[in-house]
Amino acid sequence: MALKQTPSQTVGPYFAFGLTPEQYGYPLDDVAGAVMCGRDIDGERIRIEGRVLDGEGAVISDAMIELWQADAQGRYAHPRDPRGSNAGFAGFGRCGTGTDPDKRFVFDTIKPGSIGDGHAPHINVTVFMRGLLVHGFTRIYFADEEQANAADPVLTEVPEARRATLTAARGETPSGTIYRFDIHMQGAQETVFFDV
Amino acid sequence: MSTNESFRPRDWGTQPRYIEPAYKSTALRGPTRPLVPIRQSLSELTGPVYGHDSVRPLDHDLTKNGVTDGEPVGERIVVTGRVLDEDARPVSNALIEIWQANAAGRYIHEVDQHDAPVDPNFFGGGRCVTDSEGAYRFYSVRPGAYPWGNHANAWRPNHIHLSLFGPAFVTRLVTQMYFPGDPLLDLDPIFLATPEAARERLIAKFSIDVTEPDFALGYVFDIVLRGRGETPMES
Numbered sequence: 502m503a504l505k506q507t508p509s510q511t512v513g514p515y516f517a518f519g520l521t522p523e524q525y526g527y528p529l530d531d532v533a534g535a536v537m538c539g540r541d542i543d544g545e546r547i548r549i550e551g552r553v554l555d556g557e558g559a560v561i562s563d564a565m566i567e568l569w570q571a572d573a574q575g576r577y578a579h580p581r582d583p584r585g586s587n588a589g590f591a592g593f594g595r596c597g598t599g600t601d602p603d604k605r606f607v608f609d610t611i612k613p614g615s616i617g618d619g620h621a622p623h624i625n626v627t628v629f630m631r632g633l634l635v636h637g638f639t640r641i642y643f644a645d646e647e648q649a650n651a652a653d654p655v656l657t658e659v660p661e662a663r664r665a666t667l668t669a670a671r672g673e674t675p676s677g678t679i680y681r682f683d684i685h686m687q688g689a690q691e692t693v694f695f696d697v
Numbered sequence: 698m699s700t701n702e703s704f705r706p707r708d709w710g711t712q713p714r715y716i717e718p719a720y721k722s723t724a725l726r727g728p729t730r731p732l733v734p735i736r737q738s739l740s741e742l743t744g745p746v747y748g749h750d751s752v753r754p755l756d757h758d759l760t761k762n763g764v765t766d767g768e769p770v771g772e773r774i775v776v777t778g779r780v781l782d783e784d785a786r787p788v789s790n791a792l793i794e795i796w797q798a799n800a801a802g803r804y805i806h807e808v809d810q811h812d813a814p815v816d817p818n819f820f821g822g823g824r825c826v827t828d829s830e831g832a833y834r835f836y837s838v839r840p841g842a843y844p845w846g847n848h849a850n851a852w853r854p855n856h857i858h859l860s861l862f863g864p865a866f867v868t869r870l871v872t873q874m875y876f877p878g879d880p881l882l883d884l885d886p887i888f889l890a891t892p893e894a895a896r897e898r899l900i901a902k903f904s905i906d907v908t909e910p911d912f913a914l915g916y917v918f919d920i921v922l923r924g925r926g927e928t929p930m931e932s
Contacts, residue, residue, distance in 0.1 A: 503785045504921045506708045507898050508891040510873040511722075513858060515806040519796025519822040520860060527805070529822050532751050532794065556725035563808070569745060569866050579743035581702075581865075593745035599808075616739050625740050625866055632722025634713035634890050636871060640740075655735045686726050696706065696732035697741050697867055 509636065512629040514563050521565060521597040535596035537568070537610040542590045544573030544611030548679045549641065549669065552605050553598055553630065556687030562604040564630035566684075568594045568641075575614035575622075612643065621649035621656065628684060628694075637694040641682050645671045659693050666692045703737040704867045705783060705926035711895040719886035721847050737867065744866040748790035749826050756824040759795070759837035763805075763820025770816050771800025771838030773913035776874070776901065779831040780861065783924030787831025788868075793920075794860040795823045795835060802841030811843050836913060842881055854881035854888060863922040874918045875900045 512520070522529035538546070553564040570592050571577050578586035578593075586592065596606040613622050621642055628637035642650050650656055656664055669680035684692050715727030755762040760769055780788040798804045798821065801813035805821050825835045842852045856873040863870065875882060877900055882888050891899060898921070907915025 504781060504783050504924075505895065505898065506711045506783065506923060507870060507872055507921045508711050508713060508895045509870060510713070510858075510891075510899070511887060512860075512871050513873075514808060515798075515804040516796065516858070518804070518806050518820070519794055519858060522822060527822070528820070532747055532792070532824075533745070556729075559725075561726070567869075569740070569743075571740075577739060577743040579746060581743050582739060591745065618738070620738065620740075623740070627866075627869055629871060630726060632720070632724075632726035634715065634717065634720070634723065634727070634887070635707070636869060637728060638867075655738070658735055659733055687729050691728060691730050693730075694728045694732050696734045697737060 509634060511631055511634050512565060512636075514631045516565055516629070517597050517599060521595055524597055524600055531595070533591065533593050533595045535594055535606070535608045537590075537592070537594040537608060539589055542572070542611060543587055546677055547610060547612045548677060549608040549610060549624070549682060550605050550679060551669075551682040551684060552603070553628070553684045554686065554688075558688065560604045561630055561686075562599050564598045564606075564628065566596050566598070566606045567627040567629075568608055568610070568624050569627070570610065570624040571613040571616050573611050573614050575616045577616070615649065619652050619654055621646050621653035623653070623655075638697055639684070639692055639694050640667055641680070642668045643671065643680060644668045663693050666690055703742065703926055704865060704923045707923065710892055711898075713890040713892070717886065717890040720890055741867045742865050744864065744868065745862055747792040747862060751792050752824045752826050757835040759797075759819070759821060759823045759835065761836075762823055764818045767818050769799065769819035769838050771819075771841075773836065774839050774916060775834065775836050775907060775909055775913040776857070776916045776918055777832065777834040777907055778918040778920060780827045780833065780863075780920045780922065781831055782922050786924070787827070787829070788863055788922055789827055789829045789831055791827040791831070791861060791863060793825050793827070793833055795825070795837075795857060797821050797837065797857040798840040798843055800838045800841050802843035813841065813843065839876070839914075847886060852881050852884070854879040854885050859920070861920065861922065868922045870920070870922055872920070873899065876916070877901065877903055
């Protein structure tokens with residue numbers, strides 16, 4: 502090992518014009534936004550929404566959430582996935598929590614399939630904000646995948662009492678299926694963050 | 698997949714801690730429970746792919762991409778370097794997203810209430826991509842220092858924010874590049890949150906060779922992402 506890693510630093514309070522400019526109304530196109538699927542993509546349409554809360558339960562309005570997920574067949578749009586991905590689904594989304602009236606992140610995407618090897622369907626999540634010096638890695642699992650979740654090799658590494666922090670509740674609304682997933686940075690319901 | 702294709706862990710001797718008392722916002726925002734270690738799967742070994750397709754011709758030139766009726770105010774700089782992994786292998790075709798304050802220390806972001814002037818010819822956001830050798834280059838003006846509310850008379854040192862994906866989900870990095878000799882570095886709780894031995898890796902080096910005559914001062918800033926390790930991954 503010849504070189505040492507560059508240290509992480511906080512994204513700070515002013516990331517929006519650099520990382521989520523379109524969402525916040527700045528004159529630069531977004532690399533990726535919160536609408537992750539176009540009309541031609543196969544899969545069950547879902548909305549993922551939630552809030553990011555600090556140690557006192559206050560809603561954080563300057564966080565940025567990134568999602569990385571497989572397509573409906575469990576394939577990642579990346580050269581290391583030998584199975585390839587269905588065309589047009591990049592599987593990556595970004596949303597700041599500053600533009601929604603309730604300071605939520607709201608993603609429109611498809612429900613991912615299992616990537617195989619006993620993994621339950623899940624979405625990989627990266628969490629950034631002012632006051633967070635190193636981004637957090639977590640995952641969203643789906644409450645209606647109870648059987649698959651019980652066998653998932655990552656979830657089963659998590660102390661049982663904390664697994665619920667990684668599970669999004671499913672709700673049906675007139676506009677479609679919504680999974681709710683709040684991220685608690687601290688407190689009794691502190692979300693599980695991974696060292697990976 | 699074979700056992701040698703996973704990524705080395707985050708080096709906690711290099712990375713800042715989540716709770717850093719001197720940086721007050723960490724107190725209620727940094728996770729307090731131990732991180733749960735997990736083995737890398739396809740979810741971590743893959744990651745979003747963004748490269749040349751994501752960048753437009755002026756995105757790497759912050760002295761030009763925000764112009765309305767003239768040149769931005771400030772000391773022009775050119776920043777270059779290489780994105781490498783821990784084994785010094787170049788990370789090619791990698792997107793770098795950039796954002797910074799203007800020369801007066803004011804961000805275009807509407808939340809920034811510092812009363813230094815906005816520069817009508819400077820936006821402060823941009824992007825560039827590494828070439829086949831991992832090299833990148835962008836142009837800007839040197840960002841100014843600005844006050845913040847962390848403690849009495851607190852000022853952030855001059856810095857540029859950089860965001861990279863690298864080859865996988867786990868190589869994601871958001872960092873800040875600082876300037877050599879800045880007297881505010883020794884007073885900045887964000888910079889100082891980094892373990893002492895790793896701090897110099899956040900400071901660019903001035904280079905007369907990179908400096909462009911009659912145009913811009915040159916700085917070199919190499920970025921090292923997590924390398925590939927031998928940790929066995931799930932088969």
